[in-house]
Amino acid sequence: MAFEKVADLEQVPVGSAYQVEVGGEPLSLVRLDEVTVKAVHDVCSHEEWSLSEGWVEDNTIECDLHGSVFDLDTGQPEGLPAVKPIPVYACEVRDTEIWVDPEKQLNDAPVPRHL
Numbered sequence: 001m002a003f004e005k006v007a008d009l010e011q012v013p014v015g016s017a018y019q020v021e022v023g024g025e026p027l028s029l030v031r032l033d034e035v036t037v038k039a040v041h042d043v044c045s046h047e048e049w050s051l052s053e054g055w056v057e058d059n060t061i062e063c064d065l066h067g068s069v070f071d072l073d074t075g076q077p078e079g080l081p082a083v084k085p086i087p088v089y090a091c092e093v094r095d096t097e098i099w100v101d102p103e104k105q106l107n108d109a110p111v112p113r114h115l
C-alpha cells in the first residue's frame with residue numbers, strides 16, 4: 001500500500017483530532033497548525049478508548065479517559081496509567097488534503113488490542 005487521501009484539511013480544525021478508518025484500523029489525525037498534521041492509532045494503549053476524543057497540546061494528545069499524554073512523534077506515553085506507546089504513521093499534507101501511508105509506521109509500537 002502507499003499514501004492515500006484520508007481527509008480534507010478543513011475537516012480537522014487546528015488543535016483538534018479527527019478519527020478516520022484506514023486499512024481497517026481507526027487512526028487519529030491530529031492537526032497542530034495550519035500545515036502540520038500527525039497520524040497515530042486512535043486506540044489508547046491503556047484501554048479501549050478513542051484518542052481523538054482527547055485534547056491536543058504541544059505535539060501531544062491527551063487521552064480523555066484517564067489522562068495519559070502521548071507524544072505524537074514517538075508515540076510514547078509521558079505519564080501513567082498508559083505504559084505502552086501507540087503507533088505513529090507517515091502523514092503528509094498535500095495542498096488541502098491529508099494523506100497517510102498506514103503501512104509506513106514510524107515507530108515500533110504494537111497496534112493496541114484490548115480483548
Ligand code: FES
Pocket residue numbers: 044045046047048049063064065066067068080081082
Ligand atoms: S484509556 Fe487512555 S489513559 Fe486509560
